[in-house]
Every structure is written in C-alpha cells, then in structure tokens.
Amino acid sequence: MDTMTLWHISGWEFAALAVAALLVGFSKTAVSGANTVSLAIFAAVLPARASTGILLPVLIAGDVLAVLTYRRHAHWPTLWRLFPAVAAGVVVGTVYLMWADDAQVRTSIGAILLLMAAVTVWRRRREGERESDPDEIRTRTGRIKARSYGVLGGFTTMVANAGGPVMAMYLLSAGFRKLGFLGTSAFFFLIVNVSKVPFSVGLGLIDARSLLLDAALVAFVVPGAVIGKWAVHRIDQRLFEQLVIAATVIGGVQLLLT
Numbered sequence: 001m002d003t004m005t006l007w008h009i010s011g012w013e014f015a016a017l018a019v020a021a022l023l024v025g026f027s028k029t030a031v032s033g034a035n036t037v038s039l040a041i042f043a044a045v046l047p048a049r050a051s052t053g054i055l056l057p058v059l060i061a062g063d064v065l066a067v068l069t070y071r072r073h074a075h076w077p078t079l080w081r082l083f084p085a086v087a088a089g090v091v092v093g094t095v096y097l098m099w100a101d102d103a104q105v106r107t108s109i110g111a112i113l114l115l116m117a118a119v120t121v122w123r124r125r126r127e128g129e130r131e132s133d134p135d136e137i138r139t140r141t142g143r144i145k146a147r148s149y150g151v152l153g154g155f156t157t158m159v160a161n162a163g164g165p166v167m168a169m170y171l172l173s174a175g176f177r178k179l180g181f182l183g184t185s186a187f188f189f190l191i192v193n194v195s196k197v198p199f200s201v202g203l204g205l206i207d208a209r210s211l212l213l214d215a216a217l218v219a220f221v222v223p224g225a226v227i228g229k230w231a232v233h234r235i236d237q238r239l240f241e242q243l244v245i246a247a248t249v250i251g252g253v254q255l256l257l258t
Helices: 003-007 011-029 035-045 048-073 076-099 102-127 134-138 140-160 163-173 178-202 208-232 237-257
Strands: none
Touching (some): 011 035, 011 208, 035 048, 035 163, 035 237, 048 178, 076 178, 102 237
8 A cells, every 4th residue: 555545645635735845945945934834734634643754854855955055054053052952852752742642732832833933022122123143152041042942942843843933933033144044944954853763763653655755745845945045035134034933923823723
C-alpha cells in the first residue's frame, strides 16, 4: 500500500499540501513564520500527529535552500547560545508528545505563539526606535532571553514544527536586520530539524510510506523558495518585521481555533 492510498488523499487534498509546501519554501527565504499556515493545512488534510512527521522532511528541504541562499549572513554567536536551550526544549517536547493529545498540542502552541507576538510588540513599542544589537546576547539579560526563547523554540518545533514563529520573535527582539535574520534562522532550523528526525522516527511519525509523500511534495518547495528570494529584496525592513509578526499571530489563532 503506497502513501497516497494510506492517507486516502484526493486530488484536492494533494493540491492543498502542494500549496503548503510552496509556502514552506517562501517562508524559509522571505517571511519566517508564514509556514504556520502550512502547518495548519497539513494538520487539516492529514491526521494531526502524523502530519508533523510528514511535514518535517519538507521543512528540511526548505532549510537547505535557505542555507544555500543566506549562508554568508548567519550570526554564529547567537546560534551557539541557543542550541543547548533548544536541545532541552526538544527533549521536553518529545516527552510531552508521549501523552498529549492533538487538542492539547494545538492549544499549547497557539497560546505560546500569541504570547511571544504580544511580548515582541510590547518591547518594540517600549523601546521605540532604539536598535538592539545581536551581540547583546553576551550580557546576562541577553543570555537569559536566549535560553528562554531557546527552550520554547525547541519545545514548539518538536511538538508541532511551530518553532519558526518563536525564533522569529527572538531574532526580531534581538535587533537582527533582514538578511542577518534569514541567515541565522536558516542555519538554526536546518540543524534543529535534522536533529529531530531520530525522535520523530522513534515516535513513529516518519516511516518509508510518509517519505513517499514527502518526495512528491518537496518539488513544490523549490519554486516557493525562488519566489521568496525574489520578494525579500523588495520588502523594506519595517514591512518585513510587520509581516513576520502578522504571520505569527495568524498561526497562533489558527492553532487555537482548529
């Protein structure tokens, strides 16, 4: 029995997944957080828990394209600060998935995303036009913030592939400009998503049949990434930040209402 038959996917359902895959490519090279729409589409078409395993390889394909596009703009001090906390969050998320049902997962992630968006908007209004510096992670406050967002990012990316908006809020609050944001995010999610594969296989979320569906969907990630690369150079910094926050809020609301 092949994957298409296993999931009883109709032509319209496959078309919806293809659009979601295209959005993954776009989000990885243009507006991080937009792939929360993809998450919602996958969860609507496929069984909610299984959808996270099928979406993961599609995300990794987008991460590879983003790294190839923005590899020179990554800020590695930020990445090294985040990884230990993210690893802890992934472990917590794995344990959570062992007992949480789909409704609990969606509600938890939706609430976290809306909270992060609200905190980011509040911070930016309080600080006005003052620019933060990514190197401020070396301060005590910066380290605490990196660890907090890192744990939340690891948790959300493990349980629902929804770590993008959490990390987007962190990178915005840390003062990253557009290309630095995209380069740092690209390497971060490539490393984190690849590290999640053994956990997802162990939980039964990835198998040979799910990979057959992934093979068909990855082809749609490429044009999405190309469109994103074209669009990002036509979006100014302020609009970029507004789009990232808007995508985060939309994703959070979707998870709470579905």
